[in-house]
Amino acid sequence: MIESVSRSAPALVPLFRSDQQLRLLGVLFTDTGDELTIGELAERSNVAQPTASREVARLTEHGLTITRTIGRNKFVRPNWSLPWAPELRSILMQTVGVLGRLGEALSSMKGVDSAFVFGSWAARYGGEPGPCPSDVDVVVVGEAALRSVRKACRDLEQDLRVEINPIVIDRASWDSNAPEPLIAQIREQPLVPISIEVESGT
Structure with a gap:
């Protein structure tokens, strides 16, 4: 809404x-x-x-x-x-524009089902007070190659002047009712969705 x-x-x-x-x-x-x-x-x-x-x-x-x-x-x-x-x-x-640029980069990549920003950047974006984040933590859900995701993020870092830390989690693990501790910890934190445009038929 x-x-x-x-x-x-x-x-x-x-x-x-x-x-x-x-x-x-x-x-x-x-x-x-x-x-x-x-x-x-x-x-x-x-x-x-x-x-x-x-x-x-x-x-x-x-x-x-x-x-x-x-x-x-x-x-x-x-x-x-x-x-x-x-x-x-x-x-x-370097703030709200991060989401748009990440969305553009990840939309052109195969195997990306969804993606979120988490950690301190997401907390500040959601309104929690605190120091300005020095980096951006990103979780990509799907079968995308971590190497490709890291390269896309490196290409953005220089322009955005902020460090981006991506991880990739497969869909089954992300949706699990009994997730691994790291996944459970991420899911319990504030998550900011990254808008991903998935081409039909892919």
Whole structure:
């Protein structure tokens, strides 16, 4: 269910006004950078459309985004003319942008059923207070080769400037009612799903 109630500033990046604002900015500044309708932005960021409209109005008022209206649709795009836009993008890439980039990398890989971020990064993302995570722990569920997953993560580390620690667990072990201690420990922690696009027929 998409949340419509505003949540307090996220523990992952507490300088932003709210969790919804962080997610909206994350989509705008770390995805393709394309102009989006409010509906598209709301869907991609998992924010209710009325909330997205209010947040975009605030962001536009303060110059972070640029909007225009065509017919009944309002379009929004990031304001790249801001002198600190690259720095903002860097912050977002290293926080909420991590999920999108991991999703892109893992979607092109065979044998990935699902994937999650766990550990301290997931805890901060979920709102638990604490120090800024120095790395990102990733669990990939499926039959993907660990070597391939590690290579994909290494390729991202330099761009994101954060260490990524992946592990691969087969589906049967992950779904087991009596999992191994490591798997049980991971499943008991906060888990943040990574959006994976699986091609049909694969």
